Amino acid sequence: MKFAFHDPRVDPAPVGWAAFSSAARLHLVWDYELMGLEAWGARNPQLLVVAAEGDELVAGLSVMLCRPRLSPRFAPAPGRRPLGPHWAEVYQPWLSGFPGIVFAPGFADRLALVREFERQLGRHLGPGLLGVVYRSIGEDLATGIGGRGRVVKRVDPTTVLENRFESEEDWFASLPSARRSALRRRRRRIEENPDLVVRSGPGRDDVDSAVVAGLIREHRARYGPLKMDTRTLPSAGFLHRFLRRPDVHTLTYATADGRLLAVNTLLDHPDSPTMQHWAALPLHERGPQGLYFDSYVHAVRLLTERGAKELSAGRGMVELKEQLGFRTRTIYTAAVPRPVLGR
Numbered sequence: 001m002k003f004a005f006h007d008p009r010v011d012p013a014p015v016g017w018a019a020f021s022s023a024a025r026l027h028l029v030w031d032y033e034l035m036g037l038e039a040w041g042a043r044n045p046q047l048l049v050v051a052a053e054g055d056e057l058v059a060g061l062s063v064m065l066c067r068p069r070l071s072p073r074f075a076p077a078p079g080r081r082p083l084g085p086h087w088a089e090v091y092q093p094w095l096s097g098f099p100g101i102v103f104a105p106g107f108a109d110r111l112a113l114v115r116e117f118e119r120q121l122g123r124h125l126g127p128g129l130l131g132v133v134y135r136s137i138g139e140d141l142a143t144g145i146g147g148r149g150r151v152v153k154r155v156d157p158t159t160v161l162e163n164r165f166e167s168e169e170d171w172f173a174s175l176p177s178a179r180r181s182a183l184r185r186r187r188r189r190i191e192e193n194p195d196l197v198v199r200s201g202p203g204r205d206d207v208d209s210a211v212v213a214g215l216i217r218e219h220r221a222r223y224g225p226l227k228m229d230t231r232t233l234p235s236a237g238f239l240h241r242f243l244r245r246p247d248v249h250t251l252t253y254a255t256a257d258g259r260l261l262a263v264n265t266l267l268d269h270p271d272s273p274t275m276q277h278w279a280a281l282p283l284h285e286r287g288p289q290g291l292y293f294d295s296y297v298h299a300v301r302l303l304t305e306r307g308a309k310e311l312s313a314g315r316g317m318v319e320l321k322e323q324l325g326f327r328t329r330t331i332y333t334a335a336v337p338r339p340v341l342g343r
Helices: 017-023 032-040 110-125 139-145 168-174 177-192 209-223 236-242 291-306 318-323
Strands: 002-006 046-053 056-066 086-090 101-103 129-137 151-162 196-202 248-255 260-267 274-280 310-315 327-337
Touching: 002 110, 017 046, 017 056, 032 046, 032 236, 046 110, 056 110, 086 110, 101 110, 110 129, 110 139, 129 139, 139 151, 139 327, 151 318, 168 177, 168 291, 177 291, 209 236, 209 260, 209 274, 248 291, 260 291, 274 291, 291 310, 318 327
Parallel strands: 086 129, 274 310
Antiparallel strands: 002 046, 046 056, 056 086, 056 101, 129 327, 151 310, 151 327, 196 248, 248 260, 260 274
């Protein structure tokens, strides 16, 4: 088995990556060009690591190279090893609840591949590598990654809504009476509000990416940073390209004069459309209530129209999502210190 390390900022895409992505039914965040665009603005940029048997790709890993917060703000230039202590995170940073490691359909020798990846990673990054963290992995992989000197921890679950519905109305009918009535009432108020403009669709070129980036940043700052969050918030430049993609649905709530009040992005996918960024002004500034709940109505509508298997809403706010029919899916984080990499 051979491993290759690709920096999407400067390196060409791995041979066969597009075909592998299609066969493995990957979400759009695995698009190599998009990964490169995101990596250029990231403090902890991603590498794409691929494993091949002969000429066939059998696995891909999104690997973030992370440094302590006291390190310089910007990432090292492409082609250089990180200076000083650092660690790697196998993680797709803005695909909540999904792992940063993916396999070809039918590939069985996954645990051996992971151990060999760890050995190759240590050689590639050098003595400054402190270890590897695997985020949002399932139980099967978590069990196999565990072992002496390794830490595997169950973390907050992700949430999914199984598609048992023929239409949006079927979903409404499945909800508890009080929640159903509240959603319908909020929906009517939104539709009847002459000062509120709601627009949704793929490939939006009418959205100011700088305003969206600022709203996401303000929203996350209001609630405080997540513990051990190594991600970099999306830049205006990234969002300018991202929001125009035909597989990205952007829902906006704005005033009649164009002030953006709230935004939600949703990643289209044939099996599991995924709700991604949500950001809104504080309630006292935006006026209309219930916009967050209304975004779920739009997402379920897309789910039923696409006929996908499930809708993914990521981690956090689990009790609220359960009221909307979502169930939890168990995920784990595994930490592997340098001394036991590959063992």
